[in-house]
Amino acid sequence: MIEVRQARYFIAVAEELNFSRAADRLNMSQPPLSQAILQLERQLGVTLLNRSSRSVLLTDAGVLFLEQCRLLVRASERAREVAALATGGLIGTLRIGAVTSAFSETLPHILQLFRASRPLVQLHVQEIDSHHGRGALERRELDVAVIRQTATGKRLTSVPLRRDYFVIAMPEEHPLAGGEGPISLAEFRDDAWVWLRRDISPDYHDEIVAACRQAGFSPEAQHYANSIHSQLAMVRCGLGVTLSPESSVRQQPHGLVWRELRKRVDLVELSVVVRAGGQEPLVEHFIDCPTPPEKSERPDAHA
Numbered sequence: 001m002i003e004v005r006q007a008r009y010f011i012a013v014a015e016e017l018n019f020s021r022a023a024d025r026l027n028m029s030q031p032p033l034s035q036a037i038l039q040l041e042r043q044l045g046v047t048l049l050n051r052s053s054r055s056v057l058l059t060d061a062g063v064l065f066l067e068q069c070r071l072l073v074r075a076s077e078r079a080r081e082v083a084a085l086a087t088g089g090l091i092g093t094l095r096i097g098a099v100t101s102a103f104s105e106t107l108p109h110i111l112q113l114f115r116a117s118r119p120l121v122q123l124h125v126q127e128i129d130s131h132h133g134r135g136a137l138e139r140r141e142l143d144v145a146v147i148r149q150t151a152t153g154k155r156l157t158s159v160p161l162r163r164d165y166f167v168i169a170m171p172e173e174h175p176l177a178g179g180e181g182p183i184s185l186a187e188f189r190d191d192a193w194v195w196l197r198r199d200i201s202p203d204y205h206d207e208i209v210a211a212c213r214q215a216g217f218s219p220e221a222q223h224y225a226n227s228i229h230s231q232l233a234m235v236r237c238g239l240g241v242t243l244s245p246e247s248s249v250r251q252q253p254h255g256l257v258w259r260e261l262r263k264r265v266d267l268v269e270l271s272v273v274v275r276a277g278g279q280e281p282l283v284e285h286f287i288d289c290p291t292p293p294e295k296s297e298r299p300d301a302h303a
Helices: 004-016 019-025 030-044 060-087 106-117 130-138 202-214 228-236 281-288
Strands: 049-051 056-058 092-098 121-127 144-148 156-162 166-171 192-196 220-225 242-245 256-260 270-275
Touching: 004 019, 004 030, 004 060, 019 030, 056 060, 092 130, 092 281, 106 121, 106 281, 130 144, 130 156, 130 202, 130 270, 144 281, 166 202, 166 228, 192 202, 192 228, 192 242, 202 242, 220 228, 228 242, 228 256, 270 281
Parallel strands: 092 121, 092 144, 192 220
Antiparallel strands: 049 056, 144 270, 156 270, 166 242, 166 256
């Protein structure tokens, strides 16, 4: 196998066609350089240079070998550049998983900043649920999970992003859709509810159940969705009401109304969760990207 050092020696001699000038170019003495080229020819079993007292000329094999040496040196330099970029977190692949609501506001802002500062990094993003995100991190299928924080355990660590809260979403034709100001969740005890199945999102499901029970009733789940987006789409169809994060409902088109609850129900904090211990540069840079500022004004209802 030819070493990069040998390739550099041969390139200098082949381009200078003079051992003395090549040695000066390499900042070494001539005898070791001559010996290195002889050893290279013995290693290859071919003559690369025709030498005489007056000149040094490339053989046909030497001409072809010179091209390959240049490719080898360029590849070596590129490999060193890539390694330096990777060490600095400027190149590579980052695998991100995020809950549905993160795509509405928080994640687009972070990704915009990340791509602007790391244009050579490949991003692989997928929608996940919180409990799936934790498992994927532990199995090293993801590098970053933007999820609703729960107990992370010893193998994971989290960085808070923001808090959210539940609002009640209802069809435009609902009797309570025309009101103003916060409303009691108990007023919806007799409504049909659009539900997110527990196997899809256990944490989210349990938070809705807990909020309703605190309001003194168990909701009647008649319709089931597989995501918050489809849950709200079913509300727009007039199938029932649901609790949803304010950040998700605010992004919805016309077709539903939402109102804040008189007794506010905060959601678990949206966080960046990563594996505990030393972090890779790309992960650290993602964590360092600032989040968008919180909205200062939140209307009581949107149609």
